[in-house]
Amino acid sequence: MSRPKRDTKALNIKIESNLYEQLEEYSISSKLTKTAIVEFALEKYLKQQNNSSSKG
Numbered sequence: 001m002s003r004p005k006r007d008t009k010a011l012n013i014k015i016e017s018n019l020y021e022q023l024e025e026y027s028i029s030s031k032l033t034k035t036a037i038v039e040f041a042l043e044k045y046l047k048q049q050n051n052s053s054s055k056g
Helices: 017-030 034-055
Strands: none
Touching (some): 017 034
């Protein structure tokens, strides 16, 4: 049985080569996709920004 489809959008970005290499290495060692890692990091960053802006 296949997984249910997620509502997604494509995002094409350019990042520094060394940052990409770190992402690639972490993806391999953690067995997580680069998409999953970036989604998690972006969600965490945005949540942190929202919390800090609501305190001001």
